[in-house]
Amino acid sequence: MKIKSAEFVMSNSDVAKCPKSMLPEYAFIGRSNVGKSSLINMLTSRKSLAKTSGRPGKTQLINHFLINKNWHLVDLPGYGYARVSKSAKKTFQKFITQYFSLREQLVTAFVLVDIRHKPQPIDLEFMQWLGEHDIPFSIIFTKADKLKPKAIERHIAEYEAVLLEFWEAMPNYFVTSSSKDIGKDDVLDYIEQLNDNMQQETF
Ligand code: GDP
Numbered sequence: 001m002k003i004k005s006a007e008f009v010m011s012n013s014d015v016a017k018c019p020k021s022m023l024p025e026y027a028f029i030g031r032s033n034v035g036k037s038s039l040i041n042m043l044t045s046r047k048s049l050a051k052t053s054g055r056p057g058k059t060q061l062i063n064h065f066l067i068n069k070n071w072h073l074v075d076l077p078g079y080g081y082a083r084v085s086k087s088a089k090k091t092f093q094k095f096i097t098q099y100f101s102l103r104e105q106l107v108t109a110f111v112l113v114d115i116r117h118k119p120q121p122i123d124l125e126f127m128q129w130l131g132e133h134d135i136p137f138s139i140i141f142t143k144a145d146k147l148k149p150k151a152i153e154r155h156i157a158e159y160e161a162v163l164l165e166f167w168e169a170m171p172n173y174f175v176t177s178s179s180k181d182i183g184k185d186d187v188l189d190y191i192e193q194l195n196d197n198m199q200q201e202t203f
Pocket of ligand 1: 038078142
């Protein structure tokens with residue numbers, strides 16, 4: 001898919017106020033600092049569509065972007081920031097739970113994971129939660145430029161081994177690097193394919 005246009009639509013702290021349009025929607029979420037803003041900027045070929053996080057954990061907003069006038073890219077807040085209080089964590093959980101429970105337009109979520117790290121409980125728990133709520137998701141491994149190809153393979157195999165303890169199959173996944181422009185077409189083509197499938201179902 002070629003990105004012809006990418007526009008900021010709105011930021012919300014309340015899912016009820018998100019765009020009413022029924023355009024297909026794709027949500028990006030992951031731990032703070034995972035490289036989500038950089039990935040969104042890479043996917044849309046815009047230098048600063050998503051703001052790279054100066055103060056992680058502070059901006060808890062649902063950000064909608066309209067892409068090619070026919071789908072929404074949603075930038076969700078980063079989770080797992082160690083220095084936020086317990087009550088902030090609770091508010092965050094409610095907010096995310098509401099987004100995923102109420103947003104009918106959501107086609108799939110992309111859960112971002114830093115490829116360098118061992119599987120983290122917070123990410124695994126979040127994927128588990130998505131699975132329990134029948135919310136489709138793919139994993140996007142970020143920062144692949146930081147590892148050599150063999151190490152990438154090893155880290156993915158390790159991730160798969162952990163996931164297969166709870167899942168029957170490894171979820172769909174992508175390997176990306178925003179610094180080296182890796183994985184962009186794979187993610188965009190996947191979104192395009194899902195958009196096309198949905199159109200076919202409608203007609
Ligand atoms: P966010 O908090 O998830 O939105 O993460 P950012 O996009 O702000 O990135 C966090 C940090 O990781 C920044 O210092 C980025 O420069 C760096 N970063 C993001 N993506 C990549 C990548 O693909 N490769 C490398 N080497 N660094 C990255």
